Amino acid sequence: MNQVDYLRISLIDRCNFRCQYCMPEGAELDYILKQQLLTDKELLILIEEVFIPVGFTRFRLTGGEPLLRPRVVELVKAIASLPQTQDLSMTTNGFLLAPMAQNLYDAGLRRVNISLDSLDPDTFDQIIGNRGRPRWEQVWQGIHAAYRLGFDPLKLNVVVIPGVNDHEVLDLAALTIDKQWHVRFIEFMPIGNSQLFGDRSWISSEELRQRIRERWGLTESQVRGNGPADVFQIPGAKGTLGFISQMSECFCDRCNRMRLSADGWLRPCLLNETDQIDLKTALRAGISTIELREQVRNLLAIKPDINFKQRYSGTATGVYTRTMSQIGG
Numbered sequence: 160m161n162q163v164d165y166l167r168i169s170l171i172d173r174c175n176f177r178c179q180y181c182m183p184e185g186a187e188l189d190y191i192l193k194q195q196l197l198t199d200k201e202l203l204i205l206i207e208e209v210f211i212p213v214g215f216t217r218f219r220l221t222g223g224e225p226l227l228r229p230r231v232v233e234l235v236k237a238i239a240s241l242p243q244t245q246d247l248s249m250t251t252n253g254f255l256l257a258p259m260a261q262n263l264y265d266a267g268l269r270r271v272n273i274s275l276d277s278l279d280p281d282t283f284d285q286i287i288g289n290r291g292r293p294r295w296e297q298v299w300q301g302i303h304a305a306y307r308l309g310f311d312p313l314k315l316n317v318v319v320i321p322g323v324n325d326h327e328v329l330d331l332a333a334l335t336i337d338k339q340w341h342v343r344f345i346e347f348m349p350i351g352n353s354q355l356f357g358d359r360s361w362i363s364s365e366e367l368r369q370r371i372r373e374r375w376g377l378t379e380s381q382v383r384g385n386g387p388a389d390v391f392q393i394p395g396a397k398g399t400l401g402f403i404s405q406m407s408e409c410f411c412d413r414c415n416r417m418r419l420s421a422d423g424w425l426r427p428c429l430l431n432e433t434d435q436i437d438l439k440t441a442l443r444a445g446i447s448t449i450e451l452r453e454q455v456r457n458l459l460a461i462k463p464d465i466n467f468k469q470r471y472s473g474t475a476t477g478v479y480t481r482t483m484s485q486i487g488g
């Protein structure tokens with residue numbers, strides 16, 4: 160079992176996109192009320208007085224769309240400047256990134272993952288549920304702004320959906336050839352849009368690798384992250400290709416993370432809806448941070464037993480009630 164030292168923090172459950180696989184249009188989403196969100200102060204207390212003392216040193220800010228969180232730059236600065244913070248990163252859809260990238264960098268953020276499911280502006284708008292002005296270009300500008308500033312590694316996340324964007328896998332993989340960009344293909348999970356999942360299903364990482372191998376060859380990268388991705392490289396490419404295969408493989412033995420939702424629920428595993436603990440209510444009820452550390456330690460202790468293998472038995476239907484935007488994907 161890996162050491163669990165990595166916390167994914169959802170800053171907000173709202174989003175300016177409605178990606179088909181995450182927050183499909185028409186889905187009733189109960190957004191967290193403002194007063195239920197962890198405040199900046201509460202979040203920092205939890206990080207400093209609960210998570211760091213029990214061994215967390217690496218943090219990722221996510222959502223929903225983290226760049227929609229008011230004062231996100233100040234939050235980044237506060238977390239980045241904690242002496243125990245060894246790593247701070249963010250997962251964003253990139254739409255608001257271009258004008259914010261410099262301030263985020265100056266505040267201490269050095270790593271971003273940007274979701275980019277398509278290189279075709281029309282397909283992109285279709286995936287993100289946009290019927291207004293085209294949005295792809297602004298995201299592309301965000302990616303370039305981050306690249307110019309030197310965010311490193313710069314990762315591009317792609318959720319592959321059969322018949323929607325899988326025909327672009329080679330084009331997306333080719334982005335890693337000339338630039339030090341790291342494209343990560345994520346297997347589509349039955350979270351968020353079970354109907355789309357039922358209709359389209361998912362493609363295994365191995366099938367994607369096979370397509371890429373046939374075109375360019377593929378070598379296993381020497382760079383092995385400590386996350387769930389299997390990392391490969393097109394021979395001679397500057398960047399890498401990561402494959403996150405939570406549907407076709409079990410990587411629970413190398414899982415190093417927990418997730419904190421924007422309303423303060425701590426989840427021991429992405430798909431575990433039964434063992435999470437409500438840190439915000441406890442904090443507001445005046446429970447001491449020393450006691451909260453104990454609760455987190457207890458959760459860490461049971462984490463190996465409640466892992467992702469339960470993915471289809473975790474709920475009666477095999478379908479999960481909270482979307483990735485709510486959990487903090």
Ligand code: SAM
Nearest residue numbers: 181222223251252274316347348350483484488
């Ligand atoms: N809004 C930000 C973004 O899109 O990058 C951060 C939050 S989003 C929930 C984090 C990641 O979860 C994204 O890379 C997204 O593609 C992924 N995701 C959401 N729903 C998913 C699903 N059903 N299956 C696989 N990945 C999913």
Ligand code: SF4
Nearest residue numbers: 174178181223252484
């Ligand atoms: Fe928003 Fe990210 Fe979910 Fe897309 S994947 S709807 S950008 S939270």
